[in-house]
Amino acid sequence: MITLDQELARRARELAAHVGRPVVQLARSHTTTSVERALLRLAGLSGADADGVPWANHLVGQVVDQVGLEHGVALPVWDALCRHEAGDLHELAAKSAIGSVRFRLPDADAVAPVRRAAREAVTRGIARIDARRRERERMVAGIGDAPRKPWIYLIVATGDIHEDIPQAQAAARAGADVIAVIRSTGQSLLDYVPEGATREGFAGTYATQENFRLMRAALDETSRELGRYVRLTNYASGLCMPEIAVLAGLERLDMMLNDSMYGILFRDINPLRTFVDQRFSRQVHARAGIIINTGEDNYLTTSDAVAEAHTVTTSQLLNEYFAKEAGLADWQLGLGHAFEIDPAIPDSFRLELAHALLARTLFPDAPLKWMPPTRHMTGDVFHGYLLDGFFNLAGVLTGQSILLVGMMTEAVVTPWLSDRDLALRNVRYVLDATGSLGEDFRPVPGGFIASRAHRVLEEAVHLLERIDGNAAGLLGAIGDGTFGQMRRPPSGGRGGDGVAPRSELHYNPAEELLEPSRPAAHGHEEER
Numbered sequence: 001m002i003t004l005d006q007e008l009a010r011r012a013r014e015l016a017a018h019v020g021r022p023v024v025q026l027a028r029s030h031t032t033t034s035v036e037r038a039l040l041r042l043a044g045l046s047g048a049d050a051d052g053v054p055w056a057n058h059l060v061g062q063v064v065d066q067v068g069l070e071h072g073v074a075l076p077v078w079d080a081l082c083r084h085e086a087g088d089l090h091e092l093a094a095k096s097a098i099g100s101v102r103f104r105l106p107d108a109d110a111v112a113p114v115r116r117a118a119r120e121a122v123t124r125g126i127a128r129i130d131a132r133r134r135e136r137e138r139m140v141a142g143i144g145d146a147p148r149k150p151w152i153y154l155i156v157a158t159g160d161i162h163e164d165i166p167q168a169q170a171a172a173r174a175g176a177d178v179i180a181v182i183r184s185t186g187q188s189l190l191d192y193v194p195e196g197a198t199r200e201g202f203a204g205t206y207a208t209q210e211n212f213r214l215m216r217a218a219l220d221e222t223s224r225e226l227g228r229y230v231r232l233t234n235y236a237s238g239l240c241m242p243e244i245a246v247l248a249g250l251e252r253l254d255m256m257l258n259d260s261m262y263g264i265l266f267r268d269i270n271p272l273r274t275f276v277d278q279r280f281s282r283q284v285h286a287r288a289g290i291i292i293n294t295g296e297d298n299y300l301t302t303s304d305a306v307a308e309a310h311t312v313t314t315s316q317l318l319n320e321y322f323a324k325e326a327g328l329a330d331w332q333l334g335l336g337h338a339f340e341i342d343p344a345i346p347d348s349f350r351l352e353l354a355h356a357l358l359a360r361t362l363f364p365d366a367p368l369k370w371m372p373p374t375r376h377m378t379g380d381v382f383h384g385y386l387l388d389g390f391f392n393l394a395g396v397l398t399g400q401s402i403l404l405v406g407m408m409t410e411a412v413v414t415p416w417l418s419d420r421d422l423a424l425r426n427v428r429y430v431l432d433a434t435g436s437l438g439e440d441f442r443p444v445p446g447g448f449i450a451s452r453a454h455r456v457l458e459e460a461v462h463l464l465e466r467i468d469g470n471a472a473g474l475l476g477a478i479g480d481g482t483f484g485q486m487r488r489p490p491s492g493g494r495g496g497d498g499v500a501p502r503s504e505l506h507y508n509p510a511e512e513l514l515e516p517s518r519p520a521a522h523g524h525e526e527e528r
Helices: 006-028 033-042 055-066 074-082 089-097 108-143 161-173 209-226 238-250 262-267 271-288 296-302 309-325 348-362 381-397 417-434 448-469 473-479 509-514
Strands: 030-032 151-156 178-181 231-235 255-257 291-293 336-338 369-371 402-404 499-501
Touching: 006 030, 006 271, 006 309, 006 448, 006 473, 030 033, 030 271, 033 055, 033 108, 033 238, 033 271, 033 509, 055 074, 055 089, 074 089, 074 108, 108 209, 108 238, 108 271, 108 509, 151 161, 151 417, 161 178, 161 209, 161 417, 178 209, 209 231, 209 238, 231 238, 238 255, 238 262, 238 271, 262 271, 262 296, 271 309, 271 473, 271 499, 271 509, 296 309, 296 336, 309 336, 309 348, 309 448, 336 348, 348 381, 348 448, 369 381, 381 417, 448 473
Parallel strands: 151 178, 151 402, 178 231, 231 255, 255 291, 336 369, 369 402
Antiparallel strands: 030 499
């Protein structure tokens, strides 16, 4: 660890909260089609029609066409059910798909029973998420947990869930603690969640409820075999962030990629849509006991890792604010950063240590996610293997919590099982050989590493001050290309037509149930 200027750190958090607060107010005062579909999924609506269009999309689409999005779907949908337009949500969705349901806002004397019926349905869904969280805690306590930190995090991505499963199990047997099933290219831009088990993803496998269920069941089997709980990760980002968060909670996933700005910057999704969706999805993650992984590492693939290091710290501070405001605890904040400095730069390793130690010291209780080199992998697998070894060493020295396994074939091919095996050997050698070396690593006060960390934090504070002093605030800064050199104007991006200001009649029982108090006792087994 290094000694940070505590007043500077306090000022950084104060500014992040001041910059983030207007965005939270926007999120609270708007709704989206994806939030409303997530509400229906919590209430038990699942499945799709013969063409693969989810029933949730049909039902929300009809409500929006007939009543508007601004009131939400809870009142029109449960009003229809109370009027016996259908016997349940599935029948109502099927009838709405052929245009045989008339939706309306309930009469004044019917509002209370309609609200009560909607709340009862959603309460049952949240109870299922609570039960899956308790199930995880029992498994960790009964089977055992990973014996040490950092957790070794390894990606599986064949496109075929039935091929992913044996690869994930093999990776766990070889030492992986966390399996990430990377998502099919472009899924973040789909405004629906595919249904069922899928076998045709491109450079990844579709995130679906059935794929989640299959992989979780397989890893549970392997967890029992190995005597340690193997965690499962997927992606709650894109146009269906809230829905995928709900499905992850229902199927007991353990981590989800969930960044406040990634979809805006790297998928050109409308900023307001993203901020509304991420707040609701994080409320679900908080309740489900899921650890989020943020995406600051992506900034360093499009901008210089030295000159723009302060934008990573700034984003981490904003992600922390948004996450805690939504109810996530410190142990759930897998804030991201990466080993992406050009290795040809003199003192590059010392700079990497400075940046990693800054994150570790600034967020002492967060399970930081440390990402391997990708941008400067040249195709020389020998150089890449050495660079990954330095990355692993930096992770040990700076006390990182989640170590994504680097691949020497990065930028050459999609890794083979043999590549993953070699990469895991690299990690295991460094972890075994260094042991608790981080206890002995104390950079000299005022030396190169400590001074660099202080300078980056100062630059982050200056950036937050500029954003705070700009009338356009954070949305204006995103539009100006402040993060990752991506210019995303507030009114642009995909999915903007799926956002609406809430009316006075808007009702979302899920937000009522997720907002007030969250069980503080949950998650302690995982925190250890």
